[in-house]
Amino acid sequence: MRRVKSDERAQIRLTLNGRAVLGLAEPRMLLSDFLREVLGATGTHVGCEHGVCGCCTVLIDGIACRSCLVFAVQAEGRSVATVESLAATDGTLNRLQRAFREHHALQCGFCTPGILMSFTDYLGRNQAPSEAQLRDVLSGHLCRCTGYDGIMRAVIDAAGPKSEDP
Amino acid sequence: MSAIGTSGADEAHPLLGKPVRRIEDRALLMGRGRYVDDLPVDRRTLHAHIVRSPHAHAIIARIDAAPALACAGIHAVITGEDVRRLTDPFLVAVKERIPQWALAVGRVRYVGEPVALVLADNRYLAEDAAELIAVEYEPLPAVVDARAALATGAPLIHEEAGTNELSVRRFIYGDPDGAFAAADARVSTDIAYPRNSFTPIECFVVVAEYDIADDSYDAIANFQGPFSIHPVMARALRVPGTRLRLRTPADSGGSFGTKLAVFPHIVLMCIASRIAGRPVKWVEDRLEHLQAASTGPARIATAEAAVTREGRILALRFDAIEDYGAFLRAPMPGPLYRMHGASTGAYDVAHLAVTNRVVLTNTMPAGLIRGFGGPQHYLALERLVQRIAAELNLDPLDVIRRNLVRDFPYRAAAGALYDSGDYARAVETAIGDGRLASLRQRQKEARAAGRPFGIGFAAVVEPGLSNMGYLSTLLTAEARERAGPKNGAVSLATVAIDPLGAVAVSADVPVEGQGHATVLAQIVADELGLSVEDVRVNLEIDTAKDAWSIASGTYSSRFAPGTAVAAHLAARRMRDRLAAIAAKQLNVLRDDIEFAGGKVRSRGNPDNALSFARVAGTAHWSPVLLPDDVPPSLRETASWSPPELEPPSPDDRINTSLTYGFVFDFCGVEIDPATFTARVDRYVTMHDAGRLINPMLADGQVRGAFVQGLAAALFEEFVYDENGAFLSGTFADYLVPTASEVPPLEILHIHSPSPLTPLGAKGLAEGNCMSVPACIANAIADALGIADVNLPATPKRLHALMAGPERPA
Numbered sequence: 001m002r003r004v005k006s007d008e009r010a011q012i013r014l015t016l017n018g019r020a021v022l023g024l025a026e027p028r029m030l031l032s033d034f035l036r037e038v039l040g041a042t043g044t045h046v047g048c049e050h051g052v053c054g055c056c057t058v059l060i061d062g063i064a065c066r067s068c069l070v071f072a073v074q075a076e077g078r079s080v081a082t083v084e085s086l087a088a089t090d091g092t093l094n095r096l097q098r099a100f101r102e103h104h105a106l107q108c109g110f111c112t113p114g115i116l117m118s119f120t121d122y123l124g125r126n127q128a129p130s131e132a133q134l135r136d137v138l139s140g141h142l143c144r145c146t147g148y149d150g151i152m153r154a155v156i157d158a159a160g161p162k163s164e165d166p
Numbered sequence: 167m168s169a170i171g172t173s174g175a176d177e178a179h180p181l182l183g184k185p186v187r188r189i190e191d192r193a194l195l196m197g198r199g200r201y202v203d204d205l206p207v208d209r210r211t212l213h214a215h216i217v218r219s220p221h222a223h224a225i226i227a228r229i230d231a232a233p234a235l236a237c238a239g240i241h242a243v244i245t246g247e248d249v250r251r252l253t254d255p256f257l258v259a260v261k262e263r264i265p266q267w268a269l270a271v272g273r274v275r276y277v278g279e280p281v282a283l284v285l286a287d288n289r290y291l292a293e294d295a296a297e298l299i300a301v302e303y304e305p306l307p308a309v310v311d312a313r314a315a316l317a318t319g320a321p322l323i324h325e326e327a328g329t330n331e332l333s334v335r336r337f338i339y340g341d342p343d344g345a346f347a348a349a350d351a352r353v354s355t356d357i358a359y360p361r362n363s364f365t366p367i368e369c370f371v372v373v374a375e376y377d378i379a380d381d382s383y384d385a386i387a388n389f390q391g392p393f394s395i396h397p398v399m400a401r402a403l404r405v406p407g408t409r410l411r412l413r414t415p416a417d418s419g420g421s422f423g424t425k426l427a428v429f430p431h432i433v434l435m436c437i438a439s440r441i442a443g444r445p446v447k448w449v450e451d452r453l454e455h456l457q458a459a460s461t462g463p464a465r466i467a468t469a470e471a472a473v474t475r476e477g478r479i480l481a482l483r484f485d486a487i488e489d490y491g492a493f494l495r496a497p498m499p500g501p502l503y504r505m506h507g508a509s510t511g512a513y514d515v516a517h518l519a520v521t522n523r524v525v526l527t528n529t530m531p532a533g534l535i536r537g538f539g540g541p542q543h544y545l546a547l548e549r550l551v552q553r554i555a556a557e558l559n560l561d562p563l564d565v566i567r568r569n570l571v572r573d574f575p576y577r578a579a580a581g582a583l584y585d586s587g588d589y590a591r592a593v594e595t596a597i598g599d600g601r602l603a604s605l606r607q608r609q610k611e612a613r614a615a616g617r618p619f620g621i622g623f624a625a626v627v628e629p630g631l632s633n634m635g636y637l638s639t640l641l642t643a644e645a646r647e648r649a650g651p652k653n654g655a656v657s658l659a660t661v662a663i664d665p666l667g668a669v670a671v672s673a674d675v676p677v678e679g680q681g682h683a684t685v686l687a688q689i690v691a692d693e694l695g696l697s698v699e700d701v702r703v704n705l706e707i708d709t710a711k712d713a714w715s716i717a718s719g720t721y722s723s724r725f726a727p728g729t730a731v732a733a734h735l736a737a738r739r740m741r742d743r744l745a746a747i748a749a750k751q752l753n754v755l756r757d758d759i760e761f762a763g764g765k766v767r768s769r770g771n772p773d774n775a776l777s778f779a780r781v782a783g784t785a786h787w788s789p790v791l792l793p794d795d796v797p798p799s800l801r802e803t804a805s806w807s808p809p810e811l812e813p814p815s816p817d818d819r820i821n822t823s824l825t826y827g828f829v830f831d832f833c834g835v836e837i838d839p840a841t842f843t844a845r846v847d848r849y850v851t852m853h854d855a856g857r858l859i860n861p862m863l864a865d866g867q868v869r870g871a872f873v874q875g876l877a878a879a880l881f882e883e884f885v886y887d888e889n890g891a892f893l894s895g896t897f898a899d900y901l902v903p904t905a906s907e908v909p910p911l912e913i914l915h916i917h918s919p920s921p922l923t924p925l926g927a928k929g930l931a932e933g934n935c936m937s938v939p940a941c942i943a944n945a946i947a948d949a950l951g952i953a954d955v956n957l958p959a960t961p962k963r964l965h966a967l968m969a970g971p972e973r974p975a
Contacts, residue, residue, distance in 0.1 A: 042204035043197020045419070047367040048452040052897035055367050064176045083197035097195040101187055104866050109194030110201065110419030110678025118420065139904035143898065144364055144420050145679050147869035148905040 004073065008081035008095035014075050016041060025072040032056040034072035035082060043083040043113050047142070054141035057114035058082050065119035083113035086120065096120065096158040107145030114143045119155050129159050167189040176265060181692035185862035189698065190677075193417075200416040202371035202388050203340040203449055211373070212241050214438060214448040215292035217282040217299055218458065219274035222528040222890020223307035223321060226272055226301060229282060234295035239287040242442045243299060244434075246271035246281070252437050253402045256430065258494045259637060260333050264725045266493040266531075268402070268434035268847070274303070275323055275492035276530050278458030281696040283434060285442050289449070308528040308890035312466055312489040315527045322527040323492055332494060333524040333640060337506075337818050339579040340517035342472070345481030349472035351713055353399040355553045359465040359542040359939075360957055361884040363491075363535050364874045365902060368419020369450035370428040370459065374435035378443070382409035383436040388418040390425040390534075390676050391719015394634070396709060398496050399695070402433050410436075411710040414676040421678040422874065423534030423721060427460035427495065456900055457892045460533035461884050463501050465542040469550040472517075477558055477565040481517035482510060484546060488524055489919075491531040498532055499524045503639050504632060504722070507582030507822035512545045512589055512625040513569040518579040522640075528890045534721055536871065537935030540626070541878060548624045548940035549955070552947055560942070563602075564834075566625050568903070574918075581819030583810055584627065585648030585928075586918040592624070593830050596852035596914055605834045618837040618968075619847070620949025624941035625830050628855070629823030630929020631655055631727040633811040634717050636822045641713045643816045653813035655824070656715035656805055657728035661690055661736040663744075663800040665786040667779025669694065671703045673729045674718035680931065681863045682725055686733050688860060689925075693737035695761025696778065713803045723929025728806060730859060731923050736804035736872065746796045748781045810922055825920045825928035827855040831937045835945035842965040844880055844946055846909040855930035856919040867931040868913050875938025877903050880958050 004010040016039060023038035030049070035041040035058070047055030049068045056067040059081040062131040086094050093101065096119055106112045115138065122129070129137075134155045138148060139144050176183075189444025193199055231243035246269045255265035265271070269280050283301055286292035307321040314320055315330040323330055346352060350715040374385040383403060389395075389412065400410045412432070418425065431448060438446040450459065465488045472481040488502050502522045509520055551569075555562035559941035567590065578583040596602075605621060635653035638646050646652075658857050659673040672688050683703035691701045708713065717724070745759040748766040752759070760769045768776030782800060784791060789798035814820040834847035853870060858864045881901040885893040943955040946964075956963055 025288070036203075041197075042201075043199070045201070046203075047369075047419075048897050050452065050896055050898075053452075055366055066646075083195075087196045089911065091192070091196070093192065093195060101181060101191040101194055104188070104862050106191060106194055106679075107366070107681065107866060107870065108366070108418060108420040109190070109199050110366070110417075110679075112194055113197050116195070135905050139906040142367060142902050142904065143657065144366055144422065144874070144902070147690045147873035147910050147911070149869045149911065152905060 010073060012072050012076050014077060015079040017081055027071060027073050030068055031070040031072045032067040035067060041082050041084055045110050045113055047111065050086045052142065053111070054118065055111050055114040057117045059117055059121055062121065064118045083116055086116060096123065099154040099158040103150045103154040103157060105146060105150035111141055111143045115151060119158070122161055129140050131156060134159060179692050181688045181698065183857065184688070184860065186684055186688050186698055186860055188681045189687055190681060190683055193813060201419055202373065202386060202415045205386070205415065207373055207447055208445045211445040212285040212287070212442055212857055213289045213292055214435060214446050215284045215289060215296050216280045216454065217284065217296050217301065219270065219277060219279040219281050221274055221303050221305050222277050222310070223306040224274050224303035225306065226270060226274060226281065227304050228302040230280065230300040233298040236787060237291070237295045239291040240295045242285040244438050244441055245269060248441060248962045249437060252440065253433060254404060256402050257398050257496060259496065259498065259640060260494060262332050262492060264324040264670065265330070266495065268430045268437065275891060276528050278454070278530060279492070280434065283438055284739050285438055285446060300384045306674045310527050310529055310886045310888065310890045312464065312487050312525045312527055315525050316487070323528060330526045331523055333499065335522050335640065337580065339518040342481040342483060342517040342519040345517040346472040348473045349480055351473050351558065352470060353359055353473060353550065353554045353557050354468060354470035355546070355549045356468050356954060357546045357549055358956055359545050361461040361464045361529065362878050362882040363424055363461050364422035365455065365900070366420030366422060366424055368417055369452060369455045370425065370431055371449050372428060372431050372435045373447045374432065374439045375443060375445040376436060376440035381405065382411065384411045385432050385436055386415060387432050388425050389414055389428050389432065390421040390678055391721055392497065392716065393714050393718040395426065395429045395496055395714035399429055399433050403436055411708065414707040416677060418677050418679065418705050421720065422536040423538060424460050427533040430750060449640065453895050456895050458530050460535065461491065461530050462535035462705060463532040467542070467546045467547040468706060471550055471554055471560065473554055475558065477554055477560045477568050477570050479513055479515050482515050483519040484509060485521045486523065489527050489529070490524060491529045492526060492648060493531040494524065494526070495531045495533055497637055499640065500637055503543060503636050504539040505543045505629065506636060507580045507820045508578055508627050508629060508826065509543070511544065512571060512627050512828065512943050514571045515569070516579055529886055530884070532572065536874060537723060537932050540932060540936030541939050544624065544626050544936045544940045545943060549943060553953065562623050564882040566623060570625070581815065581821050582823070582826065583821045585920045585922045586856065587828050588825070588916065588918050589625070589828050592852050592854050592916050596830050597832065601850055602832060605848060608834060612836055615837065618949040620835050620945040620947065621832060622835065622941045622943065622945030622948060624937040624944065626933055626937040628827040628829055628930065628933035628936065630723040630825040630827060631823055632722040632724065633820065633822055635811070635813045636820050639814045639818060640822045641718050643818065646814060651813035654807050654811045655717040655724065655728060656807045657717065657724070657732040658713040658715060658803060658805050659686070659729055659732070659733035659736050659739050660713060660801065660803040663740065663782040665783055668781040669696065671701055671733060672712060673705060673733055674708050674714050675705060675720045675725055675729050677705045678720045680720070680725065680867065685730060685859050685863065689730055689733050690737040693734065693741050695777065696764060703808040723931045726859065726927035726929055727920065727923050730927060731925055732804045734925055736802045736808060739802045739804060740800065743796050744781050746793045747784050748776055750793050751776060779811055808922060809883040824922055825856065827853065827928040827930055827933060829853055829933035829937045831941040833945050834942050835942055835949055835962060837946070837949050842961040842968060844959050846876065846942065848910050850912045850914065851934060852914040853930060853933060854916045854918050856917060856928040857926035858915065859925065859927050864930055865913050868934055869911060871932060871934035872911055872938055873903055873908055875934045876908065876942070878957060879929040879939040879942035880960070883958050
């Protein structure tokens with residue numbers, strides 16, 4: 001096992017949104033801080049730093065995780081996906097993102113990246129989820145602006161049978 | 167859902183009333199928002215961490231920062247003495263001496279009060295060093311309950327003031343004593359509104375820099391306004407306002423009033439930068455936010471009505487004790503006065519007595535929180551209406567109906583001018599189509615099965631665009647005379663057109679997430695015959711360059727009746743200017759010009775047209791060809807200052823706001839006899855906010871406010887123990903509703919446009935924060951047949967009501 005002293009900065013290598021990246025971090029640095037401050041991936045937000053609000057959710061090897069509850073060193077060698085990975089490189093929004101816009105599922109947008117990443121994981125693994133299941137997933141996130149209704153409509157829409165793309 | 171009616175788009179205004187999708191969303195959905203913490207900072211920037219008081223009340227005997235300063239990467243430790251040397255105390259609204267600085271000076275007065283600031287190369291190092299700072303405290307007795315703070319011998323929060331009761335004012339309108347003496351019955355109720363806030367998911371962030379070359383400060387922060395606080399900050403920093411440049415970012419992660427309270431931290435970081443000689447950045451964490459950012463004031467109130475046997479209210483009395491925490495932070499005590507002119511709510515009541523008391527305790531200072539006095543006031547008034555029905559054995563809905571204001575405009579007893587409405591129709595429409603009947607049926611079934619189930623109602627008048635003079639009602643008429651009258655509310659927006667005909671808009675509303683950029687684009691595009699995509703809106707504020715006033719900011723539902731109107735006026739003036747240019751070129755009369763589809767054309771002969779860009783370009787490229795009366799500038803800042811917002815009259819009548827919307831709610835609440843959980847079965851909310859400029863965004867505001875009202879009713883409370891220890895420091899203790907706790911909500915609208923604004927739109931973002939706690943409390947009272955409902959109605963509280971004292975087995 002790799003050992004790093006508590007006051008030493010170690011080089012962390014990981015895959016971020018499909019690209020190999022590296023940066024220095026002390027062992028105690030949170031993944032959320034590493035993403036934002038070292039790698040410049042500011043789309044991931046920090047809302048509570050104790051794992052309740054869900055705002056900092058990213059995918060680690062495809063699984064939704066609170067990046068405020070993971071140390072950067074734990075992501076060594078892993079593949080991390082953040083909200084910046086969702087749209088096409090030409091800026092075209094994906095189906096889930098489009099549904100959020102269509103259903104007014106965001107206001108201030110601060111909690112939105114975490115919610116998008118949770119449902120990116122969940123909808124990728126569940127083909128025909130029930131409304132109750134989707135609500136259960138959403139209940140892992142705090143949103144203070146919307147009252148959740150638009151988000152529920154968006155994820156139901158995004159989980160449903162595909163209509164023809166615009 | 168939304169009726170169209172007068173809300174709808176029409177031929178002359180194709181974009182008003184349309185559910186236009188937000189122009190803000192793309193960036194936010196891609197992770198490309200620009201919140202303050204995302205912005206690049208100067209390389210020399212230091213990171214700040216605040217050392218906070220663990221005591222509710224204590225003398226600061228000594229601070230030893232030497233061990234912290236000896237650590238590598240630590241640049242400075244700043245204490246109250248530095249702040250006292252370099253700043254003046256913040257201005258407050260009362261004459262009593264309650265000095266407040268950006269750090270505690272000599273004494274701490276609540277848990278979490280900032281005591282020292284550590285500046286380091288990064289936040290991790292700053293927090294390490296903070297643990298090495300030795301602060302010696304001499305604890306003092308603390309008081310956290312407002313009634314206890316008023317008792318003789320209570321610990322004084324501010325000894326210099328000599329009292330914890332900073333203000334008492336008694337108001338009489340009409341002849342309440344006569345009405346009470348003559349009434350068939352008197353009904354009263356006591357309420358206690360808890361401390362809570364709506365905790366935006368993004369906490370406070372400040373980056374500040376002192377420029378020694380010209381003794382000026384430059385700060386960027388997710389401040390929400392009002393900018394009346396800018397002079398408060400500049401005075402504290404001992405500089406003219408022009409030497410405090412305050413900027414707000416493109417995006418902000420919610421505020422709900424809370425981000426007013428970033429202001430003492432702006433001053434603190436400004437001073438820190440001055441001391442350190444480098445820029446300073448501070449990002450508040452969640453514990454800091456929960457324990458010390460801001461709370462809505464807790465209110466203890468008695469409401470009393472003089473009534474006829476039939477439930478007609480002849481007179482009302484309110485006696486409110488409002489707890490503002492350890493300091494009276496500007497613009498407190500706003501919540502006690504924001505509703506003042508509309509104290510009689512939706513009811514036609516001529517006689518009114520109000521007593522307002524401002525009290526301090528050893529708890530976090532109160533600030534702006536969405537609803538701002540409305541939730542507290544309507545909990546008292548609407549609980550009272552329910553009690554009138556219960557005591558007189560009437561249907562609460564009939565008591566509401568019997569007392570509703572029916573003729574508009576209506577001048578309320580305490581001075582509010584209700585601009586328009588049709589309250590009776592709103593009520594009947596809401597309960598119609600079987601909505602109330604089916605709820606009554608569900609109640610019948612639940613009760614038959616032995617499950618407590620109640621129905622609650624609430625009728626609320628919702629203020630929009632505050633009169634900046636209302637807080638002066640706090641002073642006596644003589645004191646107001648001496649200080650000079652305060653009144654009005656100025657809104658500002660700017661429309662500019664560039665040499666290629668592209669339209670830019672800026673306005674006096676910092677971003678909080680409501681979607682104001684979209685609405686401004688709708689308004690301006692509508693006026694200029696363009697599409698929403700043609701209009702670029704920038705709401706990053708820079709007080710050094712942008713048009714702003716003391717009323718500026720995103721608060722008190724001022725956007726639709728205020729800034730939106732200013733944008734409409736600016737666009738209209740720009741349109742007139744372009745019409746004059748086009749008329750000359752098209753050789754038609756100015757009245758014959760219309761704007762549509764990116765063209766400026768003759769109404770009578772649409773083929774006689776120029777492109778919008780061509781007309782606009784004339785002002786830039788060919789100013790000599792402009793008509794004589796058209797100035798060679800395509801930048802127009804319009805101000806909107808409605809004359810109805812007069813100062814308080816000598817007899818203390820005050821029109822507290824410009825527009826008054828109406829909200830009528832009813833709901834069913836079932837209480838689980840095993841878990842004592844109150845479950846909202848279904849909830850109906852009816853709104854009359856006049857014309858809706860974007861009904862999709864309007865419903866978004868309603869839904870957000872509804873869940874915040876639900877949170878206040880059932881979940882959220884900042885809890886202190888009797889010694890002032892803070893018990894709600896995580897999101898596992900301070901319970902924010904998740905998607906699983908939110909019941910179905912049905913939203914209805916009718917539309918009585920305001921005659922006092924050119925757009926007819928009223929504020930609507932706070933109504934449900936005001937109505938929902940009262941409506942749910944009324945349903946719980948009905949379910950359990952009880953007179954007093956304390957909020958939040960948690961399982962613990964309901965258990966205490968339902969199960970009685972525990973008996974030994």
